[in-house]
Amino acid sequence: xxxxxxxxxxxxxxxxxxxxxxxxxxxxxxxxxxxxxxxxxxxxxxxxxxxxxxxxxxxxxxxxxxxxxxxxxxxxxxxxxxxxxxxxxxxxxxxxxxxxxxxxxxxxxxxxxxxxxxxxxxxxxxxxxxxxxxxxxxxxxxxxxxxxxxxxxxxxxxxxxxxxxxxxxxxxxxxxxxxxxxxxxxxxxxxxxxxxxxxxxxxxxxxxxxxxx
Ligand code: B16
Ligand code: MG
Numbered sequence: 001x002x003x004x005x006x007x008x009x010x011x012x013x014x015x016x017x018x019x020x021x022x023x024x025x026x027x028x029x030x031x032x033x034x035x036x037x038x039x040x041x042x043x044x045x046x047x048x049x050x051x052x053x054x055x056x057x058x059x060x061x062x063x064x065x066x067x068x069x070x071x072x073x074x075x076x077x078x079x080x081x082x083x084x085x086x087x088x089x090x091x092x093x094x095x096x097x098x099x100x101x102x103x104x105x106x107x108x109x110x111x112x113x114x115x116x117x118x119x120x121x122x123x124x125x126x127x128x129x130x131x132x133x134x135x136x137x138x139x140x141x142x143x144x145x146x147x148x149x150x151x152x153x154x155x156x157x158x159x160x161x162x163x164x165x166x167x168x169x170x171x172x173x174x175x176x177x178x179x180x181x182x183x184x185x186x187x188x189x190x191x192x193x194x195x196x197x198x199x200x201x202x203x204x205x206x207x208x209x210x211x212x213x
Contacts, residue, residue: 003184003211005165006103007154010114010137012045012170012189013204015091015126017084017116024080025056028072034060042190046171048115048144049073077118084122092126095204100131102208109133109158113151113167115144134158145173148181155183168207169197186210 011017022041029036036056044052053073057064064072104110111134112119119137123129134157136150143149155165167178170189178185179196186207187197199210 001106001108001211002213003108003164003166005109005111005133005155005158005160006207006211007111007113007136007151007165007167007183009046009167009169009171009174010112010116010119010122013168014096014112014128015087015093015122017087017118017122018045020080020083021052023083024076025052027079028076029056032056032060032062032072045190046115046145046169046173046177048138049077049117051144081118081121084118084125087122087125089127092128093204099205099207100128103211106208106211108211109160111135111154111158112137113154114138115141115150145171146176146180148177148183151178151181151183155181166199166207166210168201 008014021044025041026036034056040055043055050073053069100110110132112132114137117138119135134154136154136157138144140153141149151167155162162182165183166186167183168186169175169178170191172191172194175185175187175191175194175196184198186199186201187194188201192200
C-alpha cells in the first residue's frame with residue numbers, strides 16, 4: 001500500500017456545508033447591498049473566514065474598517081452556525097460513512113485537515129466527533145489554504161511523513177496546499193479536474209481502490 005494515512009478536507013468532502021456558507025454570505029452581502037453569486041462563493045472554498053469576507057467586499061464601493069470587518073464575519077458566522085444547527089447524522093452520506101469505515105479497516109490513519117474553525121461542531125453534528133485519529137483545523141493554524149500548514153499539522157499529529165499521506169480535497173486552494181506540502185492529492189467536486197491532483201475522484205468510494213493500490 002502506497003499510503004499509510006489519509007487527510008480529509010471537511011466542507012465539500014466529508015459533508016456539504018458549502019450551501020450553508022453560501023446562504024450566510026449571501027445574506028450578509030444582500031444586507032450590505034453588494035452583488036454576490038455562486039461564482040464568488042466558489043472562490044471562498046478552503047480559504048479562511050476573513051479571506052472569504054474579502055471576496056464579498058471586493059464589489060463594495062464602501063471601504064470598511066477592521067472592526068467593521070470583524071463584526072461582519074461574526075454576523076455571517078452566527079447565521080452559518082444557526083444553519084449548521086439543522087444538520088444531523090442524516091447529513092453524513094452512507095457512501096462517506098462506509099468508505100471511512102473500509103479505510104479504517106485497512107489500517108490507515110485518518111485525519112481531518114480543514115480551514116474551518118467550526119470543524120468540531122460540524123463533526124459532532126454528523127456523528128463523527130470522535131471518529132478521526134487527528135483533527136487539524138482553523139483553530140490551530142496561522143496560515144489557511146493554499147498554505148500547506150493545516151495538512152502538515154495533520155500529518156504530524158498522526159505521526160506520518162507527507163510522502164505516505166493522501167489529501168482529499170474539493171477546493172483548488174486545497175489542492176495547491178496539498179501539493180505545496182509534498183502530499184499526493186485526490187481531487188473531487190469543484191477541484192475534480194485540477195491537473196495538480198494525482199487522483200481525480202469519480203466518487204468518494206473510489207478512495208478504497210486507490211488506498212489498496
Ligand atoms: P469557518 P474546508 C473551509 O473549510 C471552507 O471551505 C471555506 O469556505 C471557509 O471559509 C473556511 O472553511 C473557514 O470556515 O468560517 O467555519 O471557520 O473546506 O477547509 O473544510
Ligand atoms: Mg472544502
